[in-house]
Every structure is written in C-alpha cells, then in structure tokens.
Amino acid sequence: MASLKIHAFLLAYALLAVLLHPCLCQDIATSTMTSPRRFDGKALDQGIAYVLMLLALFVTYLVH
Numbered sequence: 876m877a878s879l880k881i882h883a884f885l886l887a888y889a890l891l892a893v894l895l896h897p898c899l900c901q902d903i904a905t906s907t908m909t910s911p912r913r914f915d916g917k918a919l920d921q922g923i924a925y926v927l928m929l930l931a932l933f934v935t936y937l938v939h
Contacts, residue, residue, distance in 0.1 A: 883937055890929060 886936070887933065890933065894926065894929070
C-alpha cells in the first residue's frame with residue numbers, strides 16, 4: 876500500500892512539473908516585454924479541458 880502511495884505521489888509530481896513548467900518559462904520570457912498580455916478564450920478553455928482530462932485519468936488510475 877505504501878508503494879502505491881509513493882507511485883501516486885511521484886506521478887502527481889511529474890504531471891504538475893510537466894504542466895507548470897511551460898507556464899513558469901513563459902512568465903520569465905515575457906517579463907522583459909512591456910506589451911500587455913491578452914488571453915485567447917478558446918486556448919484557455921482548451922487548457923482547462925486538458926487539465927480536467929489529466930485529472931480524470933489520475934483519479935481513474937488511483938481508483939483502479
């Protein structure tokens with residue numbers, strides 16, 4: 876059981892690292908620019924959908 880918790884923690888950590896790394900790099904790259912930031916609504920919705928799908932896969936993995 877402890878092994879399953881460790882694997883679940885490592886999987887969650889890897890998923891968060893993969894998902895948050897581009898966001899962190901983008902903030903560093905755009906911090907030097909002075910142009911205003913504009914968000915594309917469609918891209919934002921698609922990003923939320925991908926995160927929810929990954930969350931559903933993770934929960935399914937834990938339950939199964």
